[in-house]
Amino acid sequence: MFRSLCALLVASSTILSVQQPVRRSVSLIVTGGTVVTMDGGRRVLRPGAVAIDGRDIVGVDTADAIAQRFTSTDTIDAAGHVVMPGLVNTHTHAPMVLYRGLADDLALMDWLQKYIFPAEAKTVSPEFVRAGTRLAALEMIQSGTTAYADMYYFEEEIARATKEAGIRGVLGQTIIQFPVPDAKTPAEGIARAVAFIRQWGGDELIVPAIAPHSMYTLEASTLKEIRAVATRERAPVIIHLAETRDEVKVARDKYKATPTQFLESIGFWGDRTVAAHGVHLTPADIGILARRRVGVSHNPESNMKLASGTSPVPSMQKAGVVVGLGTDGAASNNDLDMFEAMRQAAFLHKLTSNDPSALPARTALAMATIDGARALGMEREIGSLEPGKRADLLIVSMRTARQTPLYDPLSHLVYVTRGDDVRTVVVNGKIVMRDRRLLTLDESAVIDEARKWADTVRSAVQ
């Protein structure tokens, strides 16, 4: 009897092993949700699943297909939710969250000269930048941003805080002609940038970059030197471009050119360059940006709130310019929520094109994910859910009254979803927020610290 039972068990286990091939054990499986891949075929899998091993995505398929190929001790059930690539914010100044709402509804020069410049002169320090970056990272994680491009001072502090928060940053040390909190001269700024790039090169999460502030705040010779340094150090470049009518006027008065043309004339444009804003561009400027493969960061909320103007996004896209989305610093827009940026981009370009089919939800979503990655030169690593890429993904709730009913998840992601609907965030294969619980940051400590800094800012502008 005992022998025959054993024989039966052996036989049945043999049958099982024939039916179920050995499944690969991976670190995390997210399954059961509607998977919006943003891959080349723009596949949407329902229900789909993503298998993650270590830092990488190893499988993206239907839930059944993933279950047949992979197994994991950590599985997240995403039923009723959308699983999508992490959002890529292509332009911000992270620590400026500490100036959020300090002074709104003012003319730009009043805002800068009466509030932002005095506040920056009196408050920006390594400690301030660290506290601000922690608050920004908290807000970014809570609203689904997994990678961001930054331009500010003491960028090495921003790098450290970003890495501790567990998100990805393309972080540009700012160079500007006049004295700033971390450099008395542009030469000192460039030296800081070189040291920063060498210190952080090769990091898994941080891509160090150099950030000449703009063509109107830097001499031509400094801009040329920065390009040479970027080429030598193989670092990305981030610059503000044609944000305001004033900038266009400076370029015309000083160089008899548009800002884009002037930068072309001095050989500034090159690989892995992000131009932020690109509001006031001529067709010839768009031609230059396309030819030089400059990534443009479109910041619709900031451009509207500061009355900067409307960037010709559909024309750029038609001409082959890669356009990502950004929030700008939260002192101007006033938040870091990329879902708002998507909705705003769609609304703005429908209105200004007189065409409700302009910049559809699908395009806004691409701009916030794969096109943002392309603008930063990172499309091989991030921006879509594909095997071989880094595992940067979100689980987004679709269950609120505001999201009911659900006919088209892509429409809902752009037109009714908020950052607060993000439930879970994975960056580089690591869960940084799980069901709204932060795993890399102490939420209340970060908020308390920011409130203390706000007192310092208040005194500075009194």
Next chain:
Amino acid sequence: MFRSLCALLVASSTILSVQQPVRRSVSLIVTGGTVVTMDGGRRVLRPGAVAIDGRDIVGVDTADAIAQRFTSTDTIDAAGHVVMPGLVNTHTHAPMVLYRGLADDLALMDWLQKYIFPAEAKTVSPEFVRAGTRLAALEMIQSGTTAYADMYYFEEEIARATKEAGIRGVLGQTIIQFPVPDAKTPAEGIARAVAFIRQWGGDELIVPAIAPHSMYTLEASTLKEIRAVATRERAPVIIHLAETRDEVKVARDKYKATPTQFLESIGFWGDRTVAAHGVHLTPADIGILARRRVGVSHNPESNMKLASGTSPVPSMQKAGVVVGLGTDGAASNNDLDMFEAMRQAAFLHKLTSNDPSALPARTALAMATIDGARALGMEREIGSLEPGKRADLLIVSMRTARQTPLYDPLSHLVYVTRGDDVRTVVVNGKIVMRDRRLLTLDESAVIDEARKWADTVRSAVQ
């Protein structure tokens, strides 16, 4: 010993009664928050308090002053939060939430003819309207709208569902020239409207109204008759006005006038009239609207998403036209979140005025509260926190990372607050949501019911 103790007690109670006058016992006190009153002086009290008795506000003052005058068995601690008037949505089509996201990014006529009209023809029924209104009311309560103006079919069902949800509605029975789900002819529609107005007149929460759809979907004779009925029945009138370029063309071709001028020429304009959209208006049109004291409902999200155009809001305000804010139906914008409408209004008019000081946060907030109430002819009852008005108020969290730090609560309400930040909602003195818990609606039942209707809608447009 005993006598002397009694004497002491009597003496001390006498002292107490001298120090503390008898406090009025009221039904609810909300205290400790920053109270944004939106009263004539635009007082902001920190910390402030609001005393409510029955349906009415009986005290609005500093927290200390209210504590000295009032006592209640129900007190809500609003420390760290903003207390503000409930938001007034001056234009929507509540049941259309059931078509939310059904078809976006289409040219207007494709959207209407391929999706919305077929869906309406096959699905609109009393049951559909009830389910849709319940979902809309849920979303409105969750995002802080306490009063709304509506225009749809089977408005008596909308009235019932709105009253059950415990919010306030100015509800307009729609009249249109062609057959619609609740009326084969305009005459039948008018008869329905009269019955509706007589049935609901005098209700505490519901103001029945008549809603001629627009000048381009109704004959002049019908429009005149509707005005006569409204005057006779003392009912508010809600009409779409100059929403699209097409409407302007119809008016020009048919009447050689603008829509506003045409309606003026037939004597349509009168008291308690709300014109929704008002996008394409001439200075002469604005003069007519000011003179006739027509309230205009500005719907920035809908106008942007459908590429209708930009309403001349600052010009109207300068001319003395009262402009409230609306979301429009969620099939077009795609939600009922008035915080989004405020932000969008501020962003849009800064951009189109080339002026970052245009339509400041304070103006957007007024449009969503007291000006909305004025547009609906209800400024004596709602729109601000003042003794004698109905107790319609919100407690809004200011504690998220996104809202940190907090320099100016009015800026934060417009530029970084979402409907989801609303914690508690009081309408007519009754708490309808307390710390996100719904007290008048069963959230999951409402959502489940809406999902079932979505299946019907899907079949209808296949």
